[in-house]
Amino acid sequence: MRQILGAYQLLTGGFGALYHAVLIVRAGGASLGGLVFVGLFALVAYAGYALLKNRSNGPELTLVAQALQSVQISSSSFAYRFVAGLAFWVTLGSTGLGISGLDFGAFYRWMTASTFGTTRSAAPFTVGINLIAAAIVVWLLYWSGSKKKRR
Secondary structure (H helix, E strand, C coil): CHHHHHHHHHHHHHHHHHHHHHHHHHHCCCCHHHHHHHHHHHHHHHHHHHHHCCCCCHHHHHHHHHHHCCEEEECCCEEEEEEEEEEEEEEEECCEEEEEEEEEEEEEEEEECCCCCCCCCCCCCEEEEEHHHHHHHHHHHHHHHHHHHHC
């Protein structure tokens, strides 16, 4: 399973980093947010590489990379979502429970905004969990814990 997860992260993170870096270059400039997310995609790819090469930091890097993909938050002034690979989002917000279905890709959403006064169309507050990334986090925590117990 470790080799499959490593290859999955190396491919999806590598594709995400390359694809979004090309988009930044084609747009003629880089935003700090765009560069940060290219770095996060590169982290996912490196975590996969570390797992494939059986490096000692592979599980820890994978844990961080998957945890960053486990959460979604959005409101009228802030939004965060990051995915490199598979996602199955379950969200809860002022509009109720939402289930997105299975998605595959390399995408991110980052938005901050500030206003003075009243806004006409405030986006509802929503939090979500990517069940696939969360399952990988739980598996890693269990796998790492059971591995340490065996020693």
